[in-house]
Amino acid sequence: MIHVLLAEDQAMVRGALSALLSLEVDIDVLGSAADGEAAWRELQRLKPDVLVTDIEMPGLTGLELAQRIQRQELPIKVIIVTTFARPGFLRRALDAGVSGYLLKDAPAEHLAEALRTVHCGGRAIDPQLALEAWSEADPLNDRERQVLRLAGEGQSAGDIATRLNLSHGTVRNYLSEAIGKLGVANRIEAYRLARQKGWL
Amino acid sequence: MIHVLLAEDQAMVRGALSALLSLEVDIDVLGSAADGEAAWRELQRLKPDVLVTDIEMPGLTGLELAQRIQRQELPIKVIIVTTFARPGFLRRALDAGVSGYLLKDAPAEHLAEALRTVHCGGRAIDPQLALEAWSEADPLNDRERQVLRLAGEGQSAGDIATRLNLSHGTVRNYLSEAIGKLGVANRIEAYRLARQKGWL
DNA sequence: CCCCCGGCATGACGGTTGTCACCCGCGATG
DNA sequence: CATCGCGGGTGACAACCGTCATGCCGGGGG
Numbered sequence: 001m002i003h004v005l006l007a008e009d010q011a012m013v014r015g016a017l018s019a020l021l022s023l024e025v026d027i028d029v030l031g032s033a034a035d036g037e038a039a040w041r042e043l044q045r046l047k048p049d050v051l052v053t054d055i056e057m058p059g060l061t062g063l064e065l066a067q068r069i070q071r072q073e074l075p076i077k078v079i080i081v082t083t084f085a086r087p088g089f090l091r092r093a094l095d096a097g098v099s100g101y102l103l104k105d106a107p108a109e110h111l112a113e114a115l116r117t118v119h120c121g122g123r124a125i126d127p128q129l130a131l132e133a134w135s136e137a138d139p140l141n142d143r144e145r146q147v148l149r150l151a152g153e154g155q156s157a158g159d160i161a162t163r164l165n166l167s168h169g170t171v172r173n174y175l176s177e178a179i180g181k182l183g184v185a186n187r188i189e190a191y192r193l194a195r196q197k198g199w200l
Numbered sequence: 201m202i203h204v205l206l207a208e209d210q211a212m213v214r215g216a217l218s219a220l221l222s223l224e225v226d227i228d229v230l231g232s233a234a235d236g237e238a239a240w241r242e243l244q245r246l247k248p249d250v251l252v253t254d255i256e257m258p259g260l261t262g263l264e265l266a267q268r269i270q271r272q273e274l275p276i277k278v279i280i281v282t283t284f285a286r287p288g289f290l291r292r293a294l295d296a297g298v299s300g301y302l303l304k305d306a307p308a309e310h311l312a313e314a315l316r317t318v319h320c321g322g323r324a325i326d327p328q329l330a331l332e333a334w335s336e337a338d339p340l341n342d343r344e345r346q347v348l349r350l351a352g353e354g355q356s357a358g359d360i361a362t363r364l365n366l367s368h369g370t371v372r373n374y375l376s377e378a379i380g381k382l383g384v385a386n387r388i389e390a391y392r393l394a395r396q397k398g399w400l
Numbered sequence: 401c402c403c404c405c406g407g408c409a410t411g412a413c414g415g416t417t418g419t420c421a422c423c424c425g426c427g428a429t430g
Numbered sequence: 431c432a433t434c435g436c437g438g439g440t441g442a443c444a445a446c447c448g449t450c451a452t453g454c455c456g457g458g459g460g
Binding site: 357358372373375376379380386387 | 447
Binding site: 175185 | 416419
């Protein structure tokens with residue numbers, strides 16, 4: 001019997017996944033949580049074998065949750081189930097020691113299979129995504145990332161400079177650098193590309 | 201017995217929702233489709249009582265699907281189940297004659313309830329969203345929408361002008377108009393706001 | 401008929417953005 | 431010690447952006 005905890009912020013999806021897993025005779029859904037903090041608490045209370053979690057959740061993300069589990073050396077496997085086919089996310093997930101990474105695009109049956117594989121000590125990583133993950137490294141440094149994030153929200157160079165205690169010229173240098181590294185024409189495209197790759 | 205067709209592009213969510221509805225004794229999931237076109241075909245083949253559909257799908261969106269059903273006067277109720285709490289979407293959905301509009305944030309049980317309500321001729325609209333929907337009208341006209349969409353993809357005024365066979369000055373006028381109407385400072389924020397409201 | 405309005409264009413303005421060359425200070429590395 | 435790299439800053443320049451005033455045209459509505 002595999003004991004599972006589910007973390008997913010969209011209630012309907014959470015309920016539906018729970019229903020899906022309940023249909024499997026060898027899987028027992030102990031409970032579910034709507035955000036990272038709640039998941040962390042339930043994790044310690046229910047001591048499941050496997051945590052199935054989304055990435056984008058309020059409070060604590062699935063990736064941060066995985067990191068915590070790794071640091072505390074809890075005997076709990078982690079499977080990420082997410083919408084985002086972003087190579088950067090998978091890479092960060094692997095660094096956080098997760099055992100599985102599935103896309104919500106994948107057939108529903110894969111989830112139960114992945115649970116069994118992982119429970120037996122195996123790994124379940126979306127194969128085509130695994131290729132991309134190591135193909136292209138994030139070329140941005142921390143400053144460039146910060147600046148791009150703010151630029152993507154419509155902040156001007158001056159605003160960003162104030163926010164980060166930099167001169168507005170320096171901000172423009174970082175943006176220019178990022179734009180150059182990503183091979184695009186302006187900040188908007190740079191933001192979109194970096195976001196799509198999971199680098200922001 | 202309520203006969204349901206499910207349209208949702210993410211396979212795992214599709215399977216999970218199917219599992220969820222299968223647990224209800226009075227609901228029969230006839231089938232499911234991964235995109236709008238497939239849903240339209242299955243609709244005519246399976247003749248369900250209710251279509252449960254996402255909005256964002258490749259090919260044909262859930263809203264367009266609802267429009268088609270309305271135009272052809274098919275005796276099929278439509279329930280939209282979506283991630284997006286965008287007032288503009290709900291308004292367009294209501295114009296397309298849908299009977300239900302639920303958020304994926306809503307508890308899973310709401311879906312089955314909504315199905316029953318709708319099947320009996322009722323409506324199931326997310327209440328707090330319903331308020332917002334009529335509070336704020338879309339202030340943009342067609343040209344402003346087009347221009348804003350392209351601007352949001354990082355296109356410059358010149359690019360957009362070429363794309364739409366306008367002068368680059370005119371494009372800037374439209375952008376300026378949109379920025380003014382939305383009460384923001386630049387095209388990026390204008391794009392984000394319009395998108396968030398479901399106006400793009 | 402005239403007048404007004406909406407779509408489109410122009411030109412001019414000041415501010416912002418993207419690029420580049422160059423500067424400084426500082427820690428690492430030789 | 432020399433010097434190299436790197437994070438941060440300056441200044442200049444061309445291009446672009448956001449704003450505004452102004453103009454033209456065509457189609458209603460009075």
